[in-house]
Amino acid sequence: MRFPFSVTCAALLLAASSAATAGELKGMVKVIGMKHSADAVVYIEAIAGRTFPAPTAHVKMDQKNLVFLPHVLPVLQGTTVDFVNSDAVLHNVFSPDKCCEQFNLGSWPQGQSRSYAFKSRCAATLLCKVHPEMEGFVLVLPTPWFAVSDRTGAYSIKDLPDGAYTVKVWHPKIKKEVTQPVTVAGVTSADFALKK
Amino acid sequence: MEAWRKQHRLVLPVLLLFVPLLIGVVNSARAIPAFSRKYQTSCTTCHYAFPQLNAFGKAFRNNGYRYPGGDENFRKEEPVSLGSEAYKQVWPDAIWPSDIPGTSPLAVHAIGQYEMKFHQPDSVARSVFEFPGAVEILYAGTLGDKFSFFGEVAVETEGGAVETGFPFRLELNQRPGFNVVLGSFVVDPTPGHRSLIPTEFNVSMLESRNGWMLHEEKPGLELWGAGNGSGGRGGWKYQAGVMEGQGGDAGRDKDVFAQVTYKVGGLGELGGTEGQASQTSAFYRDNSVTVGGFVSSGRVGADLFADKEDLTVVAGTLDAWYERAILNATAMSMNSRIGGTPDRKSLAWYAQGQYVIYPWLIGLARYESTDEDTDDAVDPQTTLIPAVAGMVRANVKLTLQYVRPISDYDARKADEERVVAKLDFSL
Known part of the structure; x- marks a missing residue:
């Protein structure tokens, strides 16, 4: 049985495309010197010649029981984050970091939210002027491929096209990021170690 | 150090032996790191600068030392159950269930100070270090959903x-509008009740002819309640009760007192977030005005050693907060009646301004006037007290104050003109 050339090309392109979006980078992050390995962000560094439009969907960060949830929130550059107050007490959200204009959103009632659009790459520390012990982080990244490790250190970046990438690992309590080249082909494993 | 230990090895046992014999000479504090541990939150959640409470601290207090909106959501430690909730269905055939703090409700407050008087005879030390000045073991918490203690x-x-003291009180927190206190407490109309600086408020320290003053902690029974104002902002609070007069149970007669305050604007007296949206926020801000009235009546010296003195005290208070500034003032009159002598009317008032220069540095100036007898020809004694309070950490405070008598300066300066540096820390 013979197929027309155009059909063959289309089938090959579809197969290639399918393979490209099915990739996954997963593995373990070991955070040495910490009680657990949670909150490390594994992400794909900027890719030359590629930009990604700002997402239209907002992302949520909660303030609940005097804690920022999630504690670490990675987002694509341009993402708007809605800060929700779920407590029956007043909160505040501000950042001392210049990369996010040192924004201060004030205070608002329970169940309501205020928003901020993170336009620039940034590791923004979030604080509350009412509860000094509260601390959260928004990590603004150049690509949509990132993941946060769990307490065991496990992470998984799904839907990552095959290719050669620069992978970085960031942690809120460790100043120096880990950088490592990784070639992704289908489901690929890569482990990282950070030292406090 | 070893020599010091040997020399003072009997001090602690002696103190422990005599503590039960001495009551009410040390006034209660409000800084309670036990709550910091319970909720895993900073001192500044409740304190403008300890011991002065901020708006949330007052709301926490007015909720019976509980977080508004569901205390169990904010606790970071689980209490120890003294009975399943289901036992409420079994009562009276069982003890009503309750709980106790899951970890120790203890905290320590240590105080030391350095004082230098400007005008002293050569034979008297001009300056003195008082380290330690005081150590307080504080305990506070909740017992189930209806009782609290301090x-x-x-x-x-x-x-x-x-001197030693061990005041305590147990509260029934039936609902925010109705609470019953049994124990020892200070009745004091001054806003916040506690001075941020070493010198206490003159109205609290105003003495009657038999030595009665508000500042003393006395045992008694108090009813109090609080509620939010319209829109969840501001609100009301009342306190009324009966307590032993000066000298504890030596007197047959009791003092009675009542106080009412009303707050306009700011955080609700019971907390909450309704109507609280703002562009700026900080633990020391609470744009509001609170006014209050206070009355107390009692008899002092009803024993063999002094003539009976009937007292009536009336006071009015103002407490205005705006952004980084606070202005508060209290005026108090005391009418003393002793049989066979003319009545004595006293008038004391103060006005105090505070400004948050940085969240850790507060400037303060207090002007006070005390006229022990308004009918005599002696001018009121007036004093100016500029001060700064620095929060070295949220639980470490360094205060520097200068006390400058103004009226009758030459006569008073020898005793009263001084600089005091005070260090407080709690843990």
Whole structure:
């Protein structure tokens, strides 16, 4: 049985495309010197010649029981984050970091939210002027491929096209990021170690 | 150090032996790191600068030492159950269930100070270090959903002597509008009740002819309640009760008192977030005005050693907060009646301004006037007290104040003009 050339090309392109979006980078992050390995962000560094439009969907960060949830929130550059107050007490959200204009959103009632659009790459520390012990982080990244490790250190970046990438690992309590080249082909494993 | 230990090895046992014999000489504090541990939150959640409460601290207090909107959501430690909730269905055939704090409700408050008087004879030391000045073991918490407690064991050095006290109180927190206190407490109309600086408010220290003053902690029974104002902002609070007069149970007669305050604007007296949206926020801000009235009546010296003195005290208060500034003032009159002598009317008032220069640095100036007898020809004694309070950490405070008598300056300066540096820390 013979197929027309155009059909063959289309089938090959579809197969290639399918393979490209099915990739996954997963593995373990070991955070040495910490009680657990949670909150490390594994992400794909900027890719030359590629930009990604700002997402239209907002992302949520909660303030609940005097804690920022999630504690670490990675987002694509341009993402708007809605800060929700779920407590029956007043909160505040501000950042001392210049990369996010040192924004201060004030205070608002329970169940309501205020928003901020993170336009620039940034590791923004979030604080509350009412509860000094509260601390959260928004990590603004150049690509949509990132993941946060769990307490065991496990992470998984799904839907990552095959290719050669620069992978970085960031942690809120460790100043120096880990950088490592990784070639992704289908489901690929890569482990990282950070030292406090 | 070893020699010091040997020399003072009997001090602690002696103190422990005599503590039960001495009551009410040390006033209660409000800084309670036990709550910081319970909720895993900073001192500044409740304190403008300890011991002065901020708006949330007052709301926490007015909720019976509980977080508004569901205390169990904010606790970071689980209490120890003293009975399943289901036992409420079994009562009276079982003890009503309750709980106790899951970890120790203890905290320590240590105080030391350096004082320098400007005008002293050569034979008298002009300056003195008082380290330690006082140590307080504080305990506070909740017992189930209806009771709370607050107490301390305090040891204080005063003029070379050691004084001790161990006031405590148990509260029934039936609902925010109705609470019953049984125990020892200070009745004091001044906003916040506690001075941020070493010198206490003159109205609290105004003495009657038999030595009665508000500042003393006394045992008694108090009813109090609080509620939010319209829109969840501001609100009301009342306190009324009966307590032993000066000298504890030596007197047959009791003091009675009542106080009412009303707050306009700011955080609700019971907390909450309704109507609280703002562009700026900080633990020391609470744009509001609170006014209050206070009345107390009692009899002092009803024993063999002094003539009976009937007292009536009336006071009015103002407490205005705006952004970084606070202005508060209290005026109090005391009418003293002793049979066979003319009545004595006293008038004391103060006005105090505070400004948050940085969240850790507060400037303060207080002007006070005390006229012990308004009918005599003696001018009121007036004093100016500029001060700064620095929060070295949220639980470490360094205060520097200068006390400058103004009226009758030459006569008073020898005793009263001084600089005091005070260090407080709690843990």
